[in-house]
Amino acid sequence: MKHIFTGLVLATFLFSNLSSAQESPEIDKKYTKEIDKLAKAKKVQTAFSLITEQEDQTMKDLVTLTEVLAPPFGEDKRGKVFASMLMDAGIDSIWTDKVGNVIGLRKGTSGAPGYVGVDAHLDVVFPEGTDVTVTKVGDTLKAPGIGDDTRGLTMLISMLKAMNKADIKTEKDLLIVGTVGEEGLGDLRGMKYMFNESGLNIDSWIAIDGGSIGRISNAGLGSKRYKLVISGKGGHSWGDFGLANPHHALGKAIDVFSKDAWAYTSGDIPKTSFNVGRIGGGTSVNSIPFESWAEIDMRALSPINLDEIEAIFKKSVEKAIAEYNASGVKGEVTYELEQIGDRPSGELPATLPLIQRAMAATQYFGVEPSLGRGSTNINIPVSKGIPSICIGRGGQGGGAHSLHEWYMNDETGAESIQLALLITLAQAGLEK
Known part of the structure; x- marks a missing residue:
């Protein structure tokens, strides 16, 4: 699974809220060692294997969720299906907040304050009445919204199943969330509520959205x-x-x-x-x-x-x-x-532990990590200085925001879920 890391090409940052631009930030060796040790843990290896074994079911979940349309400000139906999947996967407790975010809590063992959040967004750009029937052409699934960000939701379900089946316990509490309002005029209302009104003490956030494995956003385009x-x-x-x-x-x-x-x-x-x-x-x-x-x-x-x-x-x-x-x-x-x-705009330095862990975990899978920026759910926590990243969902895909959107799973599909799990466990701490 582990390959030789061949290089690191990172963006030059121009944000005025940082003291200076950062050129090609390096991965501190202590995080490389931390990730290597974590990835080799017996329970983590078991979870990795389970994620691969679950791929057929993960793809079935993708079809099920895609065919429940979640238009702007109309995510309720998909939210209920996603909540049901979380419950079936063994979440400890679950609730839907006042704006529609579906929030699953997986309890940690330390009792330490602060949550580690992991999310994908429920909403798609397509209006009510859009035909979201999934068609299969060879190995390719086609339907509006099948990639952005329905694939991310299924990754969360696979992660949770693997953690429970492998008996993985984290030190910190995890929030596994299907958020609303990421697209267009939704204006990040789900994340604004989470960080401005919910009262939840969230100390770090990992969003799963577009792009290939290796993509790491640590900045929000305002x-x-x-x-x-x-x-x-x-x-x-x-x-x-x-x-x-x-x-x-x-x-x-x-x-x-x-x-x-x-x-x-x-x-x-x-x-x-x-x-x-x-x-x-x-x-x-x-x-x-x-x-x-x-x-x-x-x-x-x-x-x-x-x-x-x-x-x-x-x-x-x-x-x-x-x-x-x-x-x-x-x-x-x-x-x-x-x-x-x-x-809001914002950028976090590459020296933050979460970002270092994300880069080291990406390197573990033999993929060149690249830092960048986007207009995603992390705009809100990043603007507040809360450690946050947005990572890619793997596989192959195209036609996002069009009626011809498509997704094809490949070997990076399972790896992207394993990567998300590895980053999450590094940030939340594996029970010793």
């Missing part, structure tokens, strides 16, 4: 999202010609913002982006609309740049609407800004 709604009186395109038109005002607002934002993002700053993703409004081609709207996404590596691009957006809209109303139109338009997304 974003701010708004819905701009412009309103007017509305009327007939001929009879009321000249009346202030929300669509025209929106076009101006987009133009002004695009020019100002492009000038800013083209400067010498860490990568910062902006996008007008959706627009709408109006009733007919021959009607002056009474409402026009657009949804805007802004992202940045640095929290400072994220705040600055947000300020540019607000100032640009205010400027554009004022200029439009002063352009000679009859009446005026008004506007409202509704924040529909707020994901």
Whole structure:
């Protein structure tokens, strides 16, 4: 199982909340030794074998969960199926919190305060009514959501089964969680509740989401999202010609913002982006609309740049609407800004024990670990300085967020579950 580690290529970090950028952080030998010793423990080896033996059932679980659609803000049905699987796998206790997170508790032996959390998200991007029937073509399973992140949920079930069958006990309590609201306008509401309102003392977090084995995110890509709604009186395109038109005002607002934002993002700053993703409004081609709207996404590596691009957006809209109303139109338009997304940025140093353990565990499986960033569930704990990582789900897959999404299991499928287990046991402590 163990192979020779061939190299380490890691990202250069630019976050302003770290004292300095880190180039090619190394794995401390003490963590390599810790992981090697842990992985060779008899019960851990037994659990690894069980994970491989369970692969057929894990794939059946994948089909079952995939065919229970979990649209944005509609994760309840899938949550119940996932909870049932956790109970069948032998979780100690289970509950669903007020926002819909399904939380399983596996008690540790030390009585030490603080939980180690492991999660995959329940929700998919697809709306109610989407056909999520799984089809099989050769070794490939096809269905919307089958990879992102349904595969992650099945990994949690396999891990729990293997721990129980191998009689593995951890020193610290484990939380095994199916979270809600990771995708799109869900705006990480599940994780925001877990870390801001639940009252749970969580001291580290391991998320399983997209990507191949070896992917380790230790940074959160922040974003701010708004819905701009412009309103007017509305009327007939001929009879009321000249009346202030929300669509025209929106076009101006987009133009002004695009020019100002492009000038800013083209400067010498860490990568910062902006996008007008959706627009709408109006009733007919021959009607002056009474409402026009657009949804805007802004992202940045640095929290400072994220705040600055947000300020540019607000100032640009205010400027554009004022200029439009002063352009000679009859009446005026008004506007409202509704924040529909707020994901904080953040980055954790590679020297943290959790990140060192994740890299050492990845190395144990003969895979080159790579640190990076993404917009995932760990944005919340990372922004609070809580040790957190997001790891890949292994196997092969593609077409995420499309109706043609697919997943094919291979040898890295079982290894990705074994890797997740190894990291979790290293962080929670194997009972001595």
